[in-house]
Amino acid sequence: MKITIKDIAKQIGVSHSTVSKALNDSPLVKPETKDRIIKLARELGYEPNYAAQRLASKQSNVIGLIWPTLERVAPSILVTKINEEVSKHNYKMILSIDSIEESIEMYKRFQVDGVIVFNKDNIGMPNSSPLPIVSYGVSENKSIPVIDVNYREAMHAAVxxxxxxxHENIAFVGDFSFNDERQVEKCYGFQQAMEKFGLKIGNHNLINTRGLDWYDGYMSTIQLLKSSFKPTAIIGSSYDISAGIIRALRQADYIIPKDMSVISYDNIPQLESLEIPLTSVGVPVEEIAKHMVKTLLDYIKNPNSVPLSQTLSPKISERTSCALARTIKS
Structure with a gap:
């Protein structure tokens, strides 16, 4: 037999509305009464009727998140932070790793209030949607609200x-095979910054990993160390790539930062836990999550209140992987 609010109200001796308010953590109910109601609801196995709640409020208090890949560390951490932020606003989140089109169709059936959407390469995002949508990455030429994390400025700050x-001999190790506009923006940002400071740039210090995995960074760094170019500092374009850079340098008996300074893109706390705690650059992951969730919830309430582009400012998080330039290791 399904337990209802009426059953709880009858046993406690209060009104239906008091039980409803208590279960929704309303401050209008006395704490002792609220505690009794919540305790009894748990003992009886009460489960809210979400369908009825949606009909009454015309909202599900559920948002969808579309992310086609969770293989890399930084995206997985961002998903976790977004979920934490969603919970702060008394919402729930459903994650889909299907295609954007399939996920949106599913979320329509589930009647979610809005969607945070990511694409693996940030290209081919939807031009319109039956649901409120927010994304992040590069805002140029997008027709949906985008939280722009300013990759070029991040690389400028690193250089x-x-x-x-x-440091004058700086190498950039990253994937810039023009399949992912986020990575391309980082590469352009590095080149522009090097030119601004009058530093040499060319094929010798633009190291294309052709991938974003740990192994791609590892193998590319091995090849860099075998080349005639001897950098005193390396910028890694992501957490995973930078982890590979560190492993290759340690394997070659480089002491960081004595023999080589390293700075990584992706401003996530996990960079503190690598073999060498890495100095990093980028918008802090908590800040990205906060802005994305707030923007989506504002968009749900009033689409006209949200601009198509919001640009965040990258920050440097100093740790122990960078030092003053010195004589390079032979």
Whole structure:
């Protein structure tokens, strides 16, 4: 037999509306009464009728998140932070790793209130949707609201940071095979910053990993160390690639940062836990999650209140992987 609010109200001796308010954590119910109601609801195995709640409020208090791949560390952490932020607003989140089109169709059936959508390469995002949608990455030429994390500015900040430590021979290790506009933006940002500070740039210090996995960074760094170019500092374009860079340097008996300074894109706390705690650059992951969730919830309430583009500012998180430039290891 399904337990209802009426059953709880009858046993406690209060009104239906009091039980409803208590179960929704309303401050209008006395704490002792609320505790009794919640305790009895748990003992009786009460389960809310979400369908009825949706009909009454015209909202599900559920959002969907579409992310085609969770193989890399930083995206997985961002999903976790988004879920934490969603919970703070008394919403629930459903995650889909199907295609954007399939996921949106599913979310329509589930009657979610809105969707946070990611694409593996940030290309081919939907031009319109029956549901409120927010994304992140590169905002240029997008017709849905995008939280722009300013990849070019992040790379500029990384180069400037190393330049002021005296580094001139700086290598950039990342995937810039033009399949992913996020990675391309990082590459362009690196080149522009090097030119601004009058530093040499060319094929010798643009190291294309042709992939975003740990092994791609590892193998590319091995090849870099075998080349005639001897950098004093390396910028890795992601957490995973930078983990590979660190492993290759340690394997070659480089002491970080004595023999080589390393800075990584992806401003996530996990960079503290690598073999060498890495200095990093980027918009802090908590800040990205906060802005994405707030923007979507604002968009759900009033689509006209949300701009198509919001640009966040990258920050440097200093750890122990960078030092003043010195004589390079032979």
């Amino acid at each position: 400037e940071y190393l330049y002021h430590l005296g």
